[in-house]
Amino acid sequence: MRILVAGGAGYIGSVLTPLLQEHGYQVDVVDLLWFGNHLPDSIPIQKRDLFTLDAPDFEKYNQVIFLAGLSNDPMAEYDPAMNFVQNGALPPYLAFRARQAGVQRFIYASSCSIYGYTENELYNEDAPLSCAYPYGISKLVGERGVLQQQESGFSTIALRQGTVNGHSPRMRFDLIVNTMYKAAMTEGRIIVNNPAIWRPLVDVRDTAGAFLRAVQADNDVSGVFNIAYDNFTVGQVADLVKDAVETHTGKKVLVEVRNQADCRNYKVDCSRARNRLGFQPQYDVRAMVANLYAHHASYGDLTYEKFYNILVFKQLLERQSNASTKAPCAG
Ligand SMILES: NC(=O)c1ccc[n+]([C@@H]2O[C@H](COP(=O)([O-])OP(=O)(O)OC[C@H]3O[C@@H](n4cnc5c(N)ncnc54)[C@H](O)[C@@H]3O)[C@@H](O)[C@H]2O)c1
Structure with missing residues (x-):
């Protein structure tokens, strides 16, 4: 079986694509490489904007996995217009082209952030959605645009992932456990803005297993x-991060609690994925931290800009804007 992974050079794709290969799938990646390329040489990669793909580009594939777009709130808030285009329009466009080309399944990387602010209830997939911020709305638009194209011979699946954490060859330290790990390791202190709000968490190895x-x-x-x-x-x-880091390093870590409001608060029920997909996550927070610690020497300075999507993204947009304002003078 041959699978196209759209946006497969990112944080999740860098763990998922080798896993798919290990299981005998032929994998190709199309990605703009905003964060570089950390994939093994065995994975063919085209540096290309996914919006330029047409139906013939999908003809050799059985399935498509979508992992692209703007992948967090700060990016979405920095450029809401681009966010709605990349997260809202791109997934349905690719599903449309894939369906035209005879692809049998389109799997969309959705997000639990579309649940918004809930009143401490456990939400399953049929619960009402209340997100009112650009990232959540755009992920919901993308999800709906993909799912409504499902028909006989064309399966559409949306995986609403909780916050993904842990080690990936394309590393991010802007995800809750990873951020706390970085703070504990570099400053010996974890700041908690609001200790009461709920988040579903998943290790990147487990989310790759779900795909x-x-x-x-x-x-x-x-x-x-x-x-x-x-x-x-x-x-x-x-x-949990404090205890795990203290165990690994033997050094004390402080937890400093502040009480700030948050617009996201949700708990989710994953029994449908367990029962219908056979999804069985294995890695708890302690295991996430253990894997970060095992790779610690490979990171270098944990405060490098490359580990923070918003910092890389701002630079990327600034370079593009400078290039476009310079172009007329050059002519
Ligand atoms: N990481 C999380 O905690 C999390 C949680 C829920 C959902 N998600 C979703 O999962 C997906 C993957 O997340 P991630 O953390 O791996 O993101 P990431 O930012 O690390 O990777 C995204 C990749 O997509 C590529 N890309 C973006 N737009 C493109 C385009 N138009 N053409 C070609 N390539 C493009 C980028 O170059 C990058 O390599 C995203 O859709 C995100 O919204 C992530």
């Missing part, structure tokens, strides 16, 4: 699936 299960699911499986190891309060996450 693998979606690839392998029966042809008649379509729909939305929540993907997380479990739900945690932010206060709990801080304590």
Whole structure:
């Protein structure tokens, strides 16, 4: 089976694509390489804007996995217009082209952030959605635009991932556990803005496992699936990261609690993914931290800009804007 992974050079794709290869799938990646290329040489990669793909580009594929777009709130808030185009329009466009070309399944990387602010209830996939911020709205628009193209012979699956954490060859330190790990390691202190709010968390190895299960699911499986190891309060996450870092380093870590409001607060029920996809997450917060610590020497300075999507993204847009304002003078 041949799979196109759109945006496969990012944080999740850099763990998922080798896993797919290990399981015997032929994998190709199309990616603009905003964050460089950390994929093994065995994975063919085209540096290309996904908007330029047309139906013939999909003809050799059985399945498409979508991992592209703007992948967090700060990027979405920095350029809301680009966010709505990349997250809202691109996934349905690619699903449309894939369907035209006879692809059998389109798997979309959705996000639990579309649940918005909930009143501490456990939400399954049929719960009402209340997000009112650019990233969440755009991920929901993308999800709906993909799912509504499902038809006989064309399965559409949306994996609503909780916050993904842990080590990837394309590393990010702007995700909750990774950020707390960085703070504990570099400053000996974790700041918690609001200890009471809930977040579903998942290790990047487990989320890659969820995509693998979606690839392998029966042809008649379509729909939305929540993907997380479990739900945690932010206060709990801080304590778990603190304990794990103290165990690894033997140094004390402080947790400093502030009480700031947050527009996101959600707990999700993942039983549908367990029952229909066979999703079985293995890695808790302690295991996420253990894997970060095992790779610690490879990171260099944890405060490098390359680890923070928003910093790389701002530079990218500034370079593009400078290039476009210079162009007329050059002529
Ligand atoms: N990381 C998380 O915690 C998380 C949680 C829920 C959902 N998601 C979703 O999962 C997906 C992958 O997340 P990630 O953390 O790997 O993101 P990432 O930012 O590390 O990777 C995104 C990749 O997409 C590429 N890209 C973006 N737009 C493109 C375009 N038009 N053409 C070609 N390439 C393009 C970028 O170059 C980058 O390599 C995203 O859609 C994100 O919204 C992520």
